[in-house]
Amino acid sequence: MQAMIPSSYRIQKFIKETQDTFTIELKSIESKNGFTFEPGQFNMIYIYGIGEIPISISGDPNKSGILTHTTRAVGIVTKEMAKLKKGDIVGIRGPFGRPWPVREAVGNDIVIVAGGIGLAPLRPVIYHVLENREYYGRIILLYGARTPQDILFRKELEKFRSRLDIDIIVTVDRAIKGWTGNVGVVTTLIPRAPFDPINTIAMICGPEIMMRYTIIELIKRGLGKDKIYVTMERNMKCGIGFCGHCQYGTEFICKDGPVFSYKEIEHLFGKREL
């Protein structure tokens, strides 16, 4: 891997997920070795001639042949990405960053709390724990989306749910006709979620404000600060701790994160405009 120079990947499949989110599946042009990563790591994705952005890997860490990214069309680069199709080329640098603590979580219950597109960086965790099911206790996914149409990976969530060895609870901010599930923010699901607070690792990804309230609820349930993990976001350029854009106090989110335990960043997390 050359950390500063992108290598070319070709799009094998373009999947429209919801109205504004999509998944691309990529295969390396230059190498046959496949792409290995750990759940929670990200790549710098370069749209030639347009620009480069960090996007977490949303695929299965056990399938190294295909590299999967899911994102929402928001900025200049993602809006261009949304126009890509099968056969197009993108540049990839990575994988970068510290992963989710799936190894440390062995023997524990796992609570995954995701908001919106925040489910994408956590999907590799779900794949990993389901493939190594015997090493973990209860697995609970609490997922909040804006509306039922905005639920990401809906079919796959239904498939996971049918396994019966994972609890999936979904809530939406705004319901539509025909929705019989939960309505309300994802934090309302925490008090009744079936996990043992003494032996639980929580992994959270969503907007900062959602993560803040989720942490409060989890601590109320008795989780230790060192058992709660979040993934942070900042503008990034280099992805490897040089360019300074993602500096977060003493930490560089690209290099020291993006996954942090709440204990590590508690003193930074509450700071406004850091």
Added chain:
Amino acid sequence: MKAFIVEEKNILNWLSKLLQSNIKVYVPKNVEDYSSYEQIEQIEDLVLHQKRPEFSFKNILFPQTESVLEYTIEKNWVKTNPDLNYNSTSEEKTIIFGAPPCDCASIIALNHVFLSEPIDIFYKSKFDNVYIIGLACTNPEPECFCTSVGSSMTSTKGSDIFLTPLSSKSNSGKEYLVEVITTKGMELLKDYELQVQKSNKKITKNAIEEIKRKHDSKYESQILPKKDFTQNNQTLSENFYSKDWEEIGITCFGCGVCAYVCPTCTCYDLVDEYESGCFRRCKNWDSCGFANFTLHASGHNPRPTQIERYRQRILHKFTYFTEQVGMTMCVGCGRCTKFCPVHKDIYEVRSRWI
């Protein structure tokens, strides 16, 4: 490592030999209406004990703009320019001669950033070929405060070889204390033998210290009073929400000159350019003072105004970097104060929380 006393003319002879052997030599030099480190072709172009240049030599190691990728887009294919295949042999040997200790010290901060894993190959290819010959400061400016960040007019930090002029007894033969600091410095002397035979006076450690103490005390009074900016970094973080920041930051208009003239500011942007069929990805200097530095695609900006941006600059230099690396990310050159259009004084700001 090694130290001796050498006459000035011998140093100049040596440098002129280096010049003849196709080594690039940069020295502090006045160019039209500004001064910076400029390449010289002959020894006659060298003026010793110049005023400190307005720009540091940062751009030699970390250019203001630099191509990191060049390519053309063909049908379903991206063709990259293989000439940009960087390694240490692709750069020429370069000597930076006569740099003041503040600029030399900046190398240590730059190395901490760019030579940490996974190493910036663009920086390393240059650094490996750059030799720094520092010269004791004889022209301090009113904004200087190097003694407050753990340095001095004779500090050898960052230099491969360091020269201190001796207070001459006569005008005829000016002499220098030559200290060889690094193996790189040794290498320079080995390849191009410095003519030391005649004046190879043995010198003791005490004598070296005495020469430097004397030199320092001569100029110390010309710079800002010594304070300790290397300690108590926590006091800055503790005052994160101080009302002072508002007063300090409100007049900043984010021009970024402080970062551009700073020898240790390392933030960069990656920008795409296009010219007649060819795309370029450039590594350009950036500044945490710019409004879009932290701007997210969503429109959210974690540091929404100049108040937070200026605070970030100060905290990075004196708290975050110091906590991580054990030194300030500031060499006390005072350039940012000198060039700030609203006269924001870094020394004064840092002094508020000691």
